[in-house]
Amino acid sequence: MRSLWLLQLRRLRRARPALAALPLLGFLGLLPAAGCALNTTALGEGVWVASGDPPAPNSGIVRTPFGPVVIDGQPGAAPGAALLAATRKVTGFKDVPYLILTSHHADHTLSNELFLRAEIVSSDVARAALLDKSEAERKALHDRLGVAGAGSAEVVPPTMTFQKEMTLYAGWPRDKVREVRLVRMPSGAAPGNLVVILPGAKVLFAGDLVTNGVFPYMGDAELGGWLAALAELEKMDFDRLVPGHGAPGGRELIGDTRRLLVDLAEALAVMRSAGRKLEDARKELVLPRYQKWPGYKELLPVAVERLWDQRLPDEFVKKPLGPERAPPPPPSPSPAPPSAPSAPSAPSAAVRTDSPAAIAPEEPGK
Numbered sequence: 001m002r003s004l005w006l007l008q009l010r011r012l013r014r015a016r017p018a019l020a021a022l023p024l025l026g027f028l029g030l031l032p033a034a035g036c037a038l039n040t041t042a043l044g045e046g047v048w049v050a051s052g053d054p055p056a057p058n059s060g061i062v063r064t065p066f067g068p069v070v071i072d073g074q075p076g077a078a079p080g081a082a083l084l085a086a087t088r089k090v091t092g093f094k095d096v097p098y099l100i101l102t103s104h105h106a107d108h109t110l111s112n113e114l115f116l117r118a119e120i121v122s123s124d125v126a127r128a129a130l131l132d133k134s135e136a137e138r139k140a141l142h143d144r145l146g147v148a149g150a151g152s153a154e155v156v157p158p159t160m161t162f163q164k165e166m167t168l169y170a171g172w173p174r175d176k177v178r179e180v181r182l183v184r185m186p187s188g189a190a191p192g193n194l195v196v197i198l199p200g201a202k203v204l205f206a207g208d209l210v211t212n213g214v215f216p217y218m219g220d221a222e223l224g225g226w227l228a229a230l231a232e233l234e235k236m237d238f239d240r241l242v243p244g245h246g247a248p249g250g251r252e253l254i255g256d257t258r259r260l261l262v263d264l265a266e267a268l269a270v271m272r273s274a275g276r277k278l279e280d281a282r283k284e285l286v287l288p289r290y291q292k293w294p295g296y297k298e299l300l301p302v303a304v305e306r307l308w309d310q311r312l313p314d315e316f317v318k319k320p321l322g323p324e325r326a327p328p329p330p331p332s333p334s335p336a337p338p339s340a341p342s343a344p345s346a347p348s349a350a351v352r353t354d355s356p357a358a359i360a361p362e363e364p365g366k
């Protein structure tokens with residue numbers, strides 16, 4: 001499946017170079033092939049996660065006495081149909097009364113049309129973001145990849161929104177009620193991104209604020225908001241965490257995502273301090289720790305472009321001196337040798353972030 005989406009992305013880049021600047025195209029690499037089945041994993045009593053192979057997005061399935069609550073759809077009609085089939089199979093219900101969207105991103109919303117009998121719930125900000133998606137972007141998806149639900153077909157927007165927080169109490173009698181809590185987080189991975197908590201099962205669905213071994217799409221990233229959201233997630237009460245992409249895990253996934261954000265922001269700061277330009281960073285930046293993650297090659301340039309002008313909040317800047325607080329290096333006719341001490345200056349081909357000086361220390365759990 002993965003080789004197919006990579007091939008599709010390469011074809012698209014060759015055919016439409018002018019579209020390469022559209023952040024949406026980062027998503028194209030995430031789209032699974034049509035007709036694939038989803039893997040379903042039980043996380044607790046009446047709670048499952050369904051997903052294609054990485055980097056495909058995760059969907060949550062929660063059984064309630066009123067029917068299943070689905071958390072995030074899939075990228076297109078075929079994987080969406082597979083999600084619906086998996087939901088029916090594990091829950092025993094035919095209809096889905098609720099579909100919750102953790103963000104407006106295409107990889108989670110392009111199967112909305114299959115859930116027309118459901119209340120589709122998102123934050124008000126995420127709904128507005130979905131409606132803002134340009135016709136050209138949808139058409140690019142449809143024309144190049146044949147994704148049903150894109151192109152001429154409209155993406156179905158949420159039918160119910162909230163501003164900060166809402167809770168579904170799904171079920172009857174009272175001792176069978178399933179509580180599903182939705183909390184809008186600071187916009188980090190996407191405007192108005194939300195997380196879903198199941199207080200009874202102690203499961204957190206973090207959406208794309210957290211990924212596990214999958215390079216995240218950062219075309220809408222807000223660095224400060226993202227780090228603030230991760231800090232809020234660490235205070236929440238849960239045992240299992242379902243990331244937007246990658247296998248479920250525990251709290252350590254929050255730290256892993258924070259480390260990626262800090263590593264990337266610091267590497268960009270090093271390049272800026274050295275007088276390098278965005279174009280250099282786009283071509284030369286390497287993050288060795290993450291190179292093997294699905295999506296790295298396709299989505300790192302998107303991340304570089306988005307975060308180039310964003311600064312790491314002070315509390316995340318490492319001691320003794322953050323790169324941007326160090327004086328700029330003296331001009332040099334040739335690039336500094338790789339072994340130059342106090343390395344931030346003039347990275348010649350790559351900025352390595354696996355050196356001790358460039359890796360964020362493990363943060364203690366809060």
Ligand SMILES: [Zn+2]
Binds near residue numbers: 057208
């Ligand atoms: Zn996603």
